[in-house]
Amino acid sequence: MKTIKISELKKEDPVLLNCWKHHAGFIKLKILYYRGSGKFDFISFRENLLRIGDSLMDLYLGELSPEQISGKIKELFAKQDITDRDKFIFWLKQERKDYREVYFNDNSIWTLRLGLQPEKYIHIHPSRYSPHTKRVRAITLKTAILYLILNDTNQNLEDKVLFVNKIRMEYLNQPPLKMISSKSTLPELVSILGQ
Secondary structure: OOOOOOOOOOOOOOEEEOHHHHEHHHHHHHHHHHHHHOOOOHHHHHHHHHHHOOOEEEEEOOOOOHHHHHHHHHHHHHHOOOOOHHHHHHHHHOOOOOEEEEEOOOOOEEEEEEEEEOOEEEEEEEOOOOOOEEEEEHHHHHHHHHHHHHOOOOOOHHHHHHHHHHHHHHHOOOOOOOOOOOOOHHHHHHHHHOO
């Protein structure tokens, strides 16, 4: 994966992409940042986990940065003269749905919806099961992130069930796991985000 900026989209950008929930490259850089800081404070970090929510989601694994994704959408809209919220709403309604999908040259597919914030009216996320995505549960993503930030060894994840359960119970208020199967999504996510 190419190096991308560690920031989320600019405040004045009308595009809202929840990078903590939908962008693996962003999450990887944040994990490295928190591991490298040497001072992990869960109380202040908790807000980032809240951004992930509690649902099932699609995590983008491709090489486009959040800024590139936003830029492609703004470029598409400039060609179609979609310059404000009202024109965006009109564009959405042309398909008689509350969303539309756009396709990028890396074969990724993105769903665009009306955002709840007036200044961030273009809400985007990877389309369900689209190329370069992995369908994940929020709790699994949160566990993988905390595991990679707090774990100081490269020990096999299946051997770290006590450590994973400590994370689940102390930080995420979740019940312990009996075991971690190599077929579960958690080891795969740890591998993806820990590269």
